[in-house]
Amino acid sequence: MTTAPHTTAPRTPRPRPLGPAQATWLVARREMSMRLRSKAFLISTGILMLAILASIIVGGILGATASTTKVATVAGTASVTAEVPGLEVTEAASADAAEELVRSGEVDAAILPAGTSSTSTTGALPYEIVALDSTPTTLVQLLSTSPEVVLLEPTDDGDGFLSYIIGIAFGVVFFMSAVTFGATIAQSVVEEKQTRVVEILLSTISARELMAGKVVGNSILAFGQIALIALISALGLTITGQSALLGMLGPAILWFVVFFVFGFVLIAALFAATAALVSRQEDVGSVTSPVMMLVMIPYFLVIFFNSNEAVMGVMSYVPFSAPIGMPLRLFLGDASWWEPLLSLVILLATTVVVVLIGSRIYSNSLLRTGSRVKLLDALKG
Amino acid sequence: MLEVSGVSRSFGSRQVLHDVSFTVGDGRMTGFVGGNGAGKTTTMRIILGVLASDSGTVTLDGTRLTSADRALFGYMPEERGLYPKMKVAEQIAYLGRLHGMSSAAAAASTDRLLDRLGLAERAGAPVESLSLGNQQRAQIAAALVHDPEVLVLDEPFSGLDPMAVETVQSVLAEHAAGGAPVLFSSHQLDIVERLCDDLVVIADGSIRATGSREALRDEHSTPRYEIEMSADAGWVRTLEGVQVIELDGDYALFEVPRGDAGSALAQTVLSRALATGPVVRFGRVHPTLSQIFKEVVQ
Numbered sequence: 147m148t149t150a151p152h153t154t155a156p157r158t159p160r161p162r163p164l165g166p167a168q169a170t171w172l173v174a175r176r177e178m179s180m181r182l183r184s185k186a187f188l189i190s191t192g193i194l195m196l197a198i199l200a201s202i203i204v205g206g207i208l209g210a211t212a213s214t215t216k217v218a219t220v221a222g223t224a225s226v227t228a229e230v231p232g233l234e235v236t237e238a239a240s241a242d243a244a245e246e247l248v249r250s251g252e253v254d255a256a257i258l259p260a261g262t263s264s265t266s267t268t269g270a271l272p273y274e275i276v277a278l279d280s281t282p283t284t285l286v287q288l289l290s291t292s293p294e295v296v297l298l299e300p301t302d303d304g305d306g307f308l309s310y311i312i313g314i315a316f317g318v319v320f321f322m323s324a325v326t327f328g329a330t331i332a333q334s335v336v337e338e339k340q341t342r343v344v345e346i347l348l349s350t351i352s353a354r355e356l357m358a359g360k361v362v363g364n365s366i367l368a369f370g371q372i373a374l375i376a377l378i379s380a381l382g383l384t385i386t387g388q389s390a391l392l393g394m395l396g397p398a399i400l401w402f403v404v405f406f407v408f409g410f411v412l413i414a415a416l417f418a419a420t421a422a423l424v425s426r427q428e429d430v431g432s433v434t435s436p437v438m439m440l441v442m443i444p445y446f447l448v449i450f451f452n453s454n455e456a457v458m459g460v461m462s463y464v465p466f467s468a469p470i471g472m473p474l475r476l477f478l479g480d481a482s483w484w485e486p487l488l489s490l491v492i493l494l495a496t497t498v499v500v501v502l503i504g505s506r507i508y509s510n511s512l513l514r515t516g517s518r519v520k521l522l523d524a525l526k527g
Numbered sequence: 528m529l530e531v532s533g534v535s536r537s538f539g540s541r542q543v544l545h546d547v548s549f550t551v552g553d554g555r556m557t558g559f560v561g562g563n564g565a566g567k568t569t570t571m572r573i574i575l576g577v578l579a580s581d582s583g584t585v586t587l588d589g590t591r592l593t594s595a596d597r598a599l600f601g602y603m604p605e606e607r608g609l610y611p612k613m614k615v616a617e618q619i620a621y622l623g624r625l626h627g628m629s630s631a632a633a634a635a636s637t638d639r640l641l642d643r644l645g646l647a648e649r650a651g652a653p654v655e656s657l658s659l660g661n662q663q664r665a666q667i668a669a670a671l672v673h674d675p676e677v678l679v680l681d682e683p684f685s686g687l688d689p690m691a692v693e694t695v696q697s698v699l700a701e702h703a704a705g706g707a708p709v710l711f712s713s714h715q716l717d718i719v720e721r722l723c724d725d726l727v728v729i730a731d732g733s734i735r736a737t738g739s740r741e742a743l744r745d746e747h748s749t750p751r752y753e754i755e756m757s758a759d760a761g762w763v764r765t766l767e768g769v770q771v772i773e774l775d776g777d778y779a780l781f782e783v784p785r786g787d788a789g790s791a792l793a794q795t796v797l798s799r800a801l802a803t804g805p806v807v808r809f810g811r812v813h814p815t816l817s818q819i820f821k822e823v824v825q
Contacts, residue, residue, distance in 0.1 A: 164598070164625065169625065180612070343609050345577060345604040345606055346604060349602040
C-alpha cells in the first residue's frame with residue numbers, strides 16, 4: 147500500500163499540536179468567557195461590590211456621628227469647650243435656654259457656670275454639666291484630665307468588635323468565592339461528562355490539561371473578584387476618612403489575597419475531582435458536599451471562635467482555614483513574622499498533593515459515565 | 528496506514544479486547560462492524576488514546592502514535608455531545624484551536640464546514656437551540672474542523688436524517704480520496720456495504736475477519752447464481768454438485784462449490800437452459816454484508 151501524499155486537495159496549514167500550557171490556557175479562556183457572559187454572574191458580582199462599598203460608607207458615617215457629642219454653652223462657659231475635640235457646640239443665650247435645649251434633646255448636655263442649676267457650691271471647677279437623665283460619660287471624660295498611664299506588660303487585645311467584624315469579613319469573602327466558583331467548576335466538569343463533550347476534548351488534550359484549565363480559569367475569576375473587593379474596601383475606607391483603619395487592615399488584606407490564591411486552587415481542585423465522579427447535575431450536590439463542609443467549617447469557626455487564640459492558632463495552619471485564620475491573627479498582631487510563611491508553605495505543599503491526587507481521580511473518572519464512580523476505583527484507575 | 532496490533536484491554540476482571548489486530552490503509556474506507564458490546568468503541572477509544580490499552584500498539588505509518596499525532600485525527604465518539612450553551616461556530620472553532628489551529632485558520636475552516644453542512648445560518652445560535660439533526664451536523668463539523676489526516680468515526684450515521692447521511696458519506700469519501708485512512712463503525716450494514724472498501728469484523732472482543740469487501744465475500748460465502756428461463760427450472764435440481772436454494776416455476780437460485788469447477792458448473796447450467804429456450808436472466812448473486820457478518824460471527 148502506498149502512502150498517498152496529501153497534496154491533491156488544497157489543505158489548510160497543518161495544525162501544530164498544543165503544548166500543555168497553551169491547551170490549559172485555551173480551556174481557561176473558554177471557562178472565563180462563558181462565565182463573564184453569564185448575566186447572573188455579572189449581576190451577583192455587581193451586587194456584592196455595591197454591598198461592600200455601602201457597608202463601608204454607612205459604617206464610616208455611623209462611626210463619625212457617634213463620636214461627636216452635642217453640648218450647649220452660655221457666654222460664661224464657652225471657653226471650656228474651646229480646646230476640646232469631638233464636641234458640637236451650640237451657644238445658648240441664657241442658662242435657661244441651654245437647659246431647654248437639653249430637655250428637648252437637641253443637645254446631650256449643657257455646660258453652665260457652677261451653681262447655676264445645682265444647689266451645691268462645693269464644686270472645684272468653675273462650671274457644671276447639666277444633662278437630662280444620665281451622666282454624659284463621654285463628655286465627662288473629654289473634659290477630665292487623666293494622669294499618664296504606663297503599662298509594664300501591655301497585652302494587645304485589639305478591638306474585640308473590630309476583630310469580630312474583620313474575621314467574619316475574611317470568612318464571608320473566602321466562603322462565598324469558594325462556594326460560588328467551586329460550584330461553577332463542579333458544574334462545568336459534570337456538564338462535560340453529561341453532554342459527553344468530554345470524549346472529544348480528551349481526544350485532543352489530556353485530562354490533566356483540561357482540569358488545570360478549569361482550575362486556572364475559575365481561580366483567575368475568583369482572584370479578580372477578591373482583588374476588586376480589596377480595592378473597593380481600600381477605596382471606601384479612604385473616601386470615608388478611615389485611612390487609619392486602612393493602615394491597620396492593609397497588611398492583613400494583602401496576606402489574605404496571597405493565601406486566597408493558593409487556598410482557592412486547593413478547593414477548586416477538590417471540587418473538580420469530586421464532581422468528575424458523577425455524570426448528572428443532580429448528583430453534584432451530594433458528591434461535592436464533603437468539600438463544601440471543608441469550606442463551611444472554617445467559616446463557622448471564625449464566627450464563633452474569632453477571639454479564641456488557641457482555635458485561631460490551629461485554624462491559621464490548617465490549609466483549608468489558613469486563608470481566614472492567618473490574616474486575622476496578623477491583623478490582631480498575634481502572629482510572629484515567620485508564621486504566615488510557614489503556614490503558606492504548608493498550604494502550598496497540600497495544594498500540590500491535592501492537585502496531583504485530584505487530577506488522577508479526574509482522569510480516571512471522566513469516561514465512566516452512568517452510575518457514580520467509587521472514589522477508590524477512581525484512585526486506582 | 529493506521530495499524531492496530533495485538534491490543535488487549537480488560538475492565539476489572541472482564542476482558543473486552545483479545546489481541547486485536549487490523550490495519551486501515553491510506554485512502555481506504557474501512558468499515559468496522561460487530562454486535563453491541565463486541566469492542567468497537569473500546570478499540571476506537573484506544574486508537575484515539577482516550578483509553579489506554581493493557582498491551583499492544585497503535586502505529587501510524589510505522590511509528591507509534593503520540594498525542595501530537597493524535598491531534599491530527601478526526602474523532603467522532605459514539606456518545607455525541609457539544610457544549611449546549613456555546614454558539615455553534617464558536618464551539619467548532621474552539622475545538623479546532625484545541626487541535627492546534629490558529630484562531631484565523633479555525634474560524635475559516637469552521638465557516639467552510641458549516642456552509643458545506645448547511646448550517647451556516649445557524650452559526651451564531653447556541654447548540655441547544657438546534658434541532659437534533661442539526662446538532663448531528665454540528666458534531667460532524669467538530670470532527671472535521673482541523674482537516675484531519677486520519678478519521679475515526681464511531682457510528683457516524685446513527686441518528687442522522689437521510690440528507691445528513693448523504694452529506695457525511697460524501698465528506699468521508701472525499702477524505703478517503705485525499706489519502707486519509709478512514710475507519711468507521713456502523714450498525715447499518717447496508718450503508719457499510721455501499722461505502723466501505725475494507726471490512727473489519729469483530730465479535731466478543733476478537734477480530735473475526737479482515738480484508739477487502741470482495742475478498743471477504745468470496746472467502747465467506749459459497750458462490751450463488753440465479754437463473755430465470757422461459758420454461759420450468761425443475762431440472763436444475765438434478766445436476767450433480769448443484770445445490771438449489773430456491774425454486775419457483777421458471778426461476779432457480781442455486782449454489783455451486785467454490786473454485787473453477789463451481790464456475791464451470793454454473794456455465795453448464797446456463798448452456799443447458801439456453802438449450803431448452805431463451806434465458807431471461809442469469810447472474811451471480813452477491814451475499815449481503817449481513818449474511819457475511821452472520822456467517823463470520825457465528
